[in-house]
Amino acid sequence: MSQITCIGAGYVGGPTMAMLALHCPEHNFTVVDINEERIQRWSSDNLPIYEPGLLEVVQQARGRNLFFSNDIPTAIQQADIIFVAVNTPTKAFGEGAGKAADLQYWEKTARDILTHARQPEVIVVEKSTLPVRTAEAMSRILSSGSSHSQFSVVSNPEFLAEGTAIPDLQEPDRVLVGGEENVFGRRAARTIADLYGHWIVKDRILLTNVWSSELSKLVANAMLAQRISSINSISALCERTQANIGEISRAIGMDRRIGPHFLQASIGFGGSCFRKDILHLSYLCEYYGLPEVADYWASVVRINEFQTDRFFKNILKQQFNTLAGKKITLFGFAFKPDTGDTRDSPAISLCRKLLSEHAQVRVHDPRAREETEHDLASMEGDIAFVEDPYEAAYGAHAVALVTQWQQYRDLDYGHILENMMRPAYLFDGRNHLDHQYLFNLGYNVFPLGSAPLTHL
Numbered sequence: 001m002s003q004i005t006c007i008g009a010g011y012v013g014g015p016t017m018a019m020l021a022l023h024c025p026e027h028n029f030t031v032v033d034i035n036e037e038r039i040q041r042w043s044s045d046n047l048p049i050y051e052p053g054l055l056e057v058v059q060q061a062r063g064r065n066l067f068f069s070n071d072i073p074t075a076i077q078q079a080d081i082i083f084v085a086v087n088t089p090t091k092a093f094g095e096g097a098g099k100a101a102d103l104q105y106w107e108k109t110a111r112d113i114l115t116h117a118r119q120p121e122v123i124v125v126e127k128s129t130l131p132v133r134t135a136e137a138m139s140r141i142l143s144s145g146s147s148h149s150q151f152s153v154v155s156n157p158e159f160l161a162e163g164t165a166i167p168d169l170q171e172p173d174r175v176l177v178g179g180e181e182n183v184f185g186r187r188a189a190r191t192i193a194d195l196y197g198h199w200i201v202k203d204r205i206l207l208t209n210v211w212s213s214e215l216s217k218l219v220a221n222a223m224l225a226q227r228i229s230s231i232n233s234i235s236a237l238c239e240r241t242q243a244n245i246g247e248i249s250r251a252i253g254m255d256r257r258i259g260p261h262f263l264q265a266s267i268g269f270g271g272s273c274f275r276k277d278i279l280h281l282s283y284l285c286e287y288y289g290l291p292e293v294a295d296y297w298a299s300v301v302r303i304n305e306f307q308t309d310r311f312f313k314n315i316l317k318q319q320f321n322t323l324a325g326k327k328i329t330l331f332g333f334a335f336k337p338d339t340g341d342t343r344d345s346p347a348i349s350l351c352r353k354l355l356s357e358h359a360q361v362r363v364h365d366p367r368a369r370e371e372t373e374h375d376l377a378s379m380e381g382d383i384a385f386v387e388d389p390y391e392a393a394y395g396a397h398a399v400a401l402v403t404q405w406q407q408y409r410d411l412d413y414g415h416i417l418e419n420m421m422r423p424a425y426l427f428d429g430r431n432h433l434d435h436q437y438l439f440n441l442g443y444n445v446f447p448l449g450s451a452p453l454t455h456l
């Protein structure tokens with residue numbers, strides 16, 4: 001039996017440890033965090049994150065071999081294996097500001113581990129997404145003091161997506177474990193691989209060197225985001241040429257070499273990772289003297305910003321270039337459906353742009369109320385969250401769909417239209433709704449990447 005500790009009880013630490021605890025009942029898992037409220041909520045049925053199926057998994061293991069605690073020193077002292085799943089945001093200050101990874105939280109955990117570890121051999125697992133060669137820095141810190149423990153650093157990046165975290169963890173495409181190239185390192189990597197081997201077939205568990213593992217994670221996110229920016233860039237061309245982006249996604253996705261996933265045109269990708277990980281990758285390329293490569297990846301983020309801006313400018317243009325005092329309603333604020341997470345959601349920059357034109361902005365989201373209200377509090381202007389979508393759209397000049405929650409397909413758009421200003425506009429930032437039906441009801445419909453349907 002091993003004592004396994006995870007530092008960081010967020011979107012990654014909580015769900016991954018719950019799944020490991022479920023499948024490895026002989027080991028004890030303790031998830032710790034500096035945030036007391038988060039830990040309290042993990043210990044209750046009001047979990048700090050919304051993720052379908054998560055509560056059921058937590059309930060099965062909690063109190064048996066899954067524990068949540070704020071006592072970080074004790075959890076480190078007892079641990080044979082320490083997963084580190086703290087946040088690694090983009091640096092907001094100093095050298096590399098706006099691009100490089102801010103590793104202060106990461107380094108703090110390395111120093112905590114060095115101070116408190118007591119077991120003779122301790123495996124430290126990088127679960128957070130980190131720049132390539134971070135394990136080297138971790139190893140240096142861990143070997144810098146007179147610790148009781150011998151450490152080995154293993155890279156085991158996480159590939160779950162929010163909203164589908166439970167199926168992603170239950171049946172991952174692959175699990176990546178990168179170990180140091182020495183005897184202890186190889187044994188440490190094997191130990192981590194064996195944990196996953198409790199429920200994942202062997203050929204989906206890849207053992208690599210540490211650097212490949214670290215870099216694969218950044219590249220996986222960059223490639224996924226690149227597909228979205230590629231299709232979004234083509235959606236702009238479609239709007240000029242009467243081609244239809246949905247038809248194009250289907251046509252190219254049927255080529256098995258391209259595949260159908262991640263070809264859904266959108267107002268832009270959001271979430272806490274895509275933007276930050278591409279910027280980190282781009283910064284690394286710059287750091288290693290590859291400005292052309294850095295610029296190539298940075299362009300994925302530029303296209304993403306262009307897409308959100310294009311969406312906004314279209315609203316402005318269709319509203320006769322004046323939004324002052326006009327009510328614009330956003331359906332959805334989370335960065336994708338089935339999550340309450342709003343981090344880096346395109347809704348945030350859209351709201352700011354609308355407010356800069358003095359629009360009156362009303363926002364609805366079925367699950368992300370708490371997070372949305374937190375984001376709106378930092379914005380200046382006439383903006384508010386409204387709990388009922390019909391009330392949110394009452395008297396609106398336009399509705400903009402930002403997040404493709406299923407609920408928005410099921411609304412009574414006839415009823416919404418009755419109470420909207422005329423001409424009534426609907427901007428579908430996800431191509432989620434039935435455009436012909438809405439047009440027949442009387443809306444002027446603006447999809448992404450295809451011709452608008454208007455009565456004007």
Ligand code: NAD
Nearest residue numbers: 008009010011012033034035086087088105108128129158
């Ligand atoms: P998060 O912000 O939800 O959680 C991180 C937690 O770490 C926070 O609760 C924070 O309080 C805690 N923390 C920070 N410093 C600490 C310290 N010194 N001691 C103890 N706790 C500390 O972040 P997240 O979304 O879970 O992401 C974590 C990492 O995983 C990031 O590197 C991210 O890129 C990566 N990742 C995230 C996802 C995702 O879907 N969110 C998926 C794959 C990988």
Ligand code: UGA
Nearest residue numbers: 158159160161162228262263264266269270271273335336
């Ligand atoms: C993404 C990756 O999919 C995960 O593998 C990775 O582990 C994770 O980032 C991470 O490192 O944090 P996530 O951001 O949770 O997961 O969600 P995605 O499903 O990838 O969606 C990201 C954004 O892209 C969302 O805003 C989504 O709406 C958008 N998107 C996705 C599109 O605009 N079009 C698409 O075709 C697909």
